Amino acid sequence: MAIQIENVTKCFGRLRAVDGISLNVKRGELFAFLGPNGAGKTTTIKMMTGLLTPDAGTITICGHPMATDSQIAKSRIAFVPDQPFLYGKLTAREFMRFVGEMYGIDKSELPGRMQHYMDQLAVSGYADQLAEGYSHGMKQRVVLAAALLHEPDVLVVDEPMVGLDPRTARKVKDIFREWANAGRTVFMSTHTLEVAEAIADRIAIINHGRIVACGTLAQLKEKAAHEHRLEDIFLELTDPEDPPEMEETVLTS
Numbered sequence: 001m002a003i004q005i006e007n008v009t010k011c012f013g014r015l016r017a018v019d020g021i022s023l024n025v026k027r028g029e030l031f032a033f034l035g036p037n038g039a040g041k042t043t044t045i046k047m048m049t050g051l052l053t054p055d056a057g058t059i060t061i062c063g064h065p066m067a068t069d070s071q072i073a074k075s076r077i078a079f080v081p082d083q084p085f086l087y088g089k090l091t092a093r094e095f096m097r098f099v100g101e102m103y104g105i106d107k108s109e110l111p112g113r114m115q116h117y118m119d120q121l122a123v124s125g126y127a128d129q130l131a132e133g134y135s136h137g138m139k140q141r142v143v144l145a146a147a148l149l150h151e152p153d154v155l156v157v158d159e160p161m162v163g164l165d166p167r168t169a170r171k172v173k174d175i176f177r178e179w180a181n182a183g184r185t186v187f188m189s190t191h192t193l194e195v196a197e198a199i200a201d202r203i204a205i206i207n208h209g210r211i212v213a214c215g216t217l218a219q220l221k222e223k224a225a226h227e228h229r230l231e232d233i234f235l236e237l238t239d240p241e242d243p244p245e246m247e248e249t250v251l252t253s
Contacts, residue, residue: 001060002027002154002185003048008057010043017043019209020057025187025202027153030180032196033189035206036238041189042082044206045158048187049079062153075103078147082159084139088132092123092142095131096149103150117145120175122168136163144172148179155179156187161195173199197230207238 003025010018018040025031035041046052048059050070059066064073086095093114100110118124121141131139140163147155155176161169176186177199190196196203197217204214213220217230224233 001025002029002062003031003187004058004060005044005048006058006060008044008047008054008059010040010047010052010055016209018047018054021206021209021211022057023204023211023214025185027185028180028183029201030176030186030199031188032200032203033187033206034191034193034196034203034234036240039206039238040209041206042158045079045156045187045189049077049156050074076153078150078152078155080140080144080147080155080157080160082162084136084143086131086134086139086142088130090131091128092118092131092134092145093127095142096146099146100149105150113149113151117148120148121145121171137165137168140164141168148175152184154185154187158189159191160188161190161192169195193230193234203230205234205237212237 001024003023005021005023007020007022008018009016009020021044033041033044043052047054048061048066050066050073061073062076064076066073090098096114096118097110100114105113115124118127121144123138123141123145126134126138131142134142140160144157144160160172164172173195176188180186180201188196188200200217202214202216203220205212213223215223220230220233221228224236228236
C-alpha cells in the first residue's frame with residue numbers, strides 16, 4: 001500500500017476534527033478525498049504529510065510509519081497545499097533549484113528535470129521573473145512543478161485546480177492520470193466534484209471527521225438512495241442535518 005491510515009483521531013480541544021478514520025490507498029491509484037468545509041480533510045492531509053501528529057492511530061507511507069520513520073516517509077511524499085507558498089524574491093527557476101537540491105537530486109540531472117516540469121506546466125516563460133509578481137494560478141503551477149521534481153511515490157494535493165485556467169487544469173488532470181498509470185499514487189482533496197468524478201479511481205467522503213463512504217463511483221451510486229451524479233451522492237451523504245454518529249458506509253474495491 002502507498003498510504004495506510006489506521007484508526008486515526010485528532011482533537012483540537014473539545015473538537016474531534018478526525019474521528020477514528022481508516023483508509024488504504026494503493027500504489028498506482030488516483031484517489032479523491034471529498035468533504036464539506038470543516039469535515040476533517042485538511043487535518044487528515046496534514047497528519048499524512050507529517051505536519052500534525054495524530055492523537056491516536058497510525059499512518060504509514062510506502063511501508064514507513066510516519067511516527068517512527070518520518071524522514072524516509074516524508075521523502076516519499078510531495079505535498080501541494082491549497083494556498084501555494086513561494087519566496088517572493090526568488091524566481092521560479094531559483095525556487096525549483098532550491099527544492100531540487102533540498103531533495104538531493106543529482107546536479108547533473110537537475111536542470112533537465114526542472115526544464116521538463118516547467119515545460120509541462122507552462123512555467124518556462126515566467127521562469128526568470130520574481131515570484132512576487134505571479135498570479136495565484138502561476139504560483140500553483142510553479143509549486144506543482146516543484147513537487148513533481150523529485151518524482152515522489154505519493155503526490156498529495158489539496159484543491160489542485162483552484163486558480164488554474166481551463167487549459168492548465170486539463171494538463172494537470174492528464175499529469176495526475178499519467179502519474180497513477182506509472183505506478184505512483186495521487187491523493188487529491190477537492191471541492192471540484194466534476195474532477196473527482198472524471199478522473200478518480202476511488203473516492204472517499206468524510207463528514208464530521210468520519211469516513212461515511214469509500215469506493216469507486218459505481219459503488220457509491222449503488223449505496224446511494226437513488227442513482228445520481230457524484231454531486232447528488234455527496235449532498236446526500238453529507239447532509240448537515242445528519243448527526244455525527246451517522247452509520248458509516250465503507251466500501252472496498
